[in-house]
Structure formats: structure tokens, C-alpha cells
Amino acid sequence: MTEDKQxxxxxxxxxxxxxxxxxxxxxxxxxxxxxxxxxxxxxxxAQLTPKSSDKxxx
Amino acid sequence: xxxxxxxxxxxxxLDAFKAxxxxxxxxxxxxxxxxxxxxxxxxxxxxxxxxxxxASRHTFIPGSNFRAWIFMILRNHYFSGAKKxxxxxxxxxxxxERILVQDATQESGVHVEDVMRAIHRLPEQQREILLxxxxxxxxxxxxAQVTGANMGTVKSRLNRGRASIRALLDDANAPAVx
Numbered sequence: 001m002t003e004d005k006q007x008x009x010x011x012x013x014x015x016x017x018x019x020x021x022x023x024x025x026x027x028x029x030x031x032x033x034x035x036x037x038x039x040x041x042x043x044x045x046a047q048l049t050p051k052s053s054d055k056x057x058x
Numbered sequence: 059x060x061x062x063x064x065x066x067x068x069x070x071x072l073d074a075f076k077a078x079x080x081x082x083x084x085x086x087x088x089x090x091x092x093x094x095x096x097x098x099x100x101x102x103x104x105x106x107x108x109x110x111x112x113a114s115r116h117t118f119i120p121g122s123n124f125r126a127w128i129f130m131i132l133r134n135h136y137f138s139g140a141k142k143x144x145x146x147x148x149x150x151x152x153x154x155e156r157i158l159v160q161d162a163t164q165e166s167g168v169h170v171e172d173v174m175r176a177i178h179r180l181p182e183q184q185r186e187i188l189l190x191x192x193x194x195x196x197x198x199x200x201x202a203q204v205t206g207a208n209m210g211t212v213k214s215r216l217n218r219g220r221a222s223i224r225a226l227l228d229d230a231n232a233p234a235v236x
Binding site for chain 1: 066067072076079080083084085087088089091092101104105108109112168169170172173174177188189192193194195220223224227
């Protein structure tokens with residue numbers, strides 16, 4: 001008995017139903033992402049510097 | 059901030075670490091806002107989480123999942139202490155009002171503000187999974203890593219959370235019985 005090497009045809013995927021709850025949650029994150037990031041985040045990132053001993057040369 | 063004793067990172071590794079952290083700011087702000095319900099306090103939470111992540115940078119394994127790692131830091135910080143502050147439990151209707159409603163969501167009759175209100179009536183374990191998976195787009199595996207739950211539990215909490223929100227929204231929209 002030989003093994004069928006033919007790739008199986010893909011089974012049709014069930015349609016993904018629109019979920020308004022997930023869409024609303026996604027919208028919350030999308031809206032936040034569309035906002036300008038407050039300047040204090042940039043200030044924080046600028047302050048994130050390692051101790052002098054933290055740097056190593058490659 | 060205490061710095062752990064560990065193999066120091068190279069300049070390139072530090073730059074890469076910082077770049078990954080900056081790239082995650084929008085998603086972390088979304089998650090923080092979902093947890094805190096207040097945009098200003100959520101940003102405070104995110105900044106505290108970023109500082110913790112920076113202080114723990116030596117524990118991050120390059121090449122592993124940075125997104126799950128930093129979400130876990132924010133989540134653990136929130137649940138370990140920040141949550142206890144009463145100021146994190148204030149609902150900000152004005153902020154919610156400013157959230158735009160997507161067309162498709164509008165057509166379905168579901169409003170972002172209603173969903174946010176409903177999600178904060180859920181058990182925290184369901185709420186965080188909904189925010190992580192449905193909101194931030196994390197995979198089940200990532201959500202499991204962030205919350206410390208197994209994949210089956212993540213899926214179960216997600217499904218129960220979805221069903222609970224729908225039920226809450228249905229109740230809110232049901233006509234009052236005389």
C-alpha cells in the first residue's frame with residue numbers, strides 16, 4: 001500500500017463572523033495607537049541610559 | 059532603580075532593547091487603559107512598567123518574545139500593587155466619550171463605550187484575556203505567557219468573556235418591562 005503523497009485539498013474554512021465586541025475592543029487599541037504619544041514618554045526613554053559599567057564593547 | 063548583576067548588554071543590544079520597548083508603547087497604553095479605565099493613570103502604569111522592564115533588561119533573552127515579556131511586566135505590576143490604588147478604579151466617562159466608534163461597530167449597534175463599561179464588569183481574569191487577545195492582538199500562546207495560564211484556560215476565559223459581554227450588552231439594550 002503506497003502512501004498518498006498528494007497534498008490534501010484544503011478544506012473550506014468556515015466564514016469568520018463579524019464580532020462587534022472584538023471589533024470594539026480592537027477599536028480601543030487602534031484609537032490609542034493613532035494618538036500622539038505624550039512627550040513624557042519620550043522624556044522617559046531619553047532617561048533610560050545604562051550605568052557606565054553596563055556598556056560593553058563587541 | 060536597582061540594577062541587577064548580570065552580563066552587561068552591548069550598545070547594540072541596548073539600542074535594540076530600547077527600540078523594541080518604544081515600539082510597544084501604543085499597545086501597552088491600550089492595555090493599560092483597558093485595565094485602569096483612565097488614560098492618565100494608564101500612562102503612569104505604562105511608564106512604570108517601562109522602567110521596570112528597563113531595570114530587568116538583563117533578564118530578557120534576546121530572540122524570545124519581547125511583546126509577551128513586556129506585557130507580562132505591565133500586567134504583573136498592575137495586579138501586584140497598582141490595582142490596589144483606588145485611583146485606578148475610577149471610570150472616566152469623558153475619556154470614553156472621546157473614543158471614536160468604528161463604522162462597522164456602529165452598524166452593529168455596539169458602541170465602544172458600552173463595551174468598555176461591560177468589560178469592567180467582568181471578572182479580571184476574563185477581562186485581561188479579552189484585552190490581550192481581542193484588543194492587543196496577542197496569540198493564545200502569548201496571552202498564556204503573559205498571564206501564566208495555560209492555553210486551554212486562555213481560550214475558555216476568552217469565550218466566557220465574549221459571551222458575558224454580549225449578555226451584558228443585550229441586557230443593557232433590552233426594553234424595560236413595565
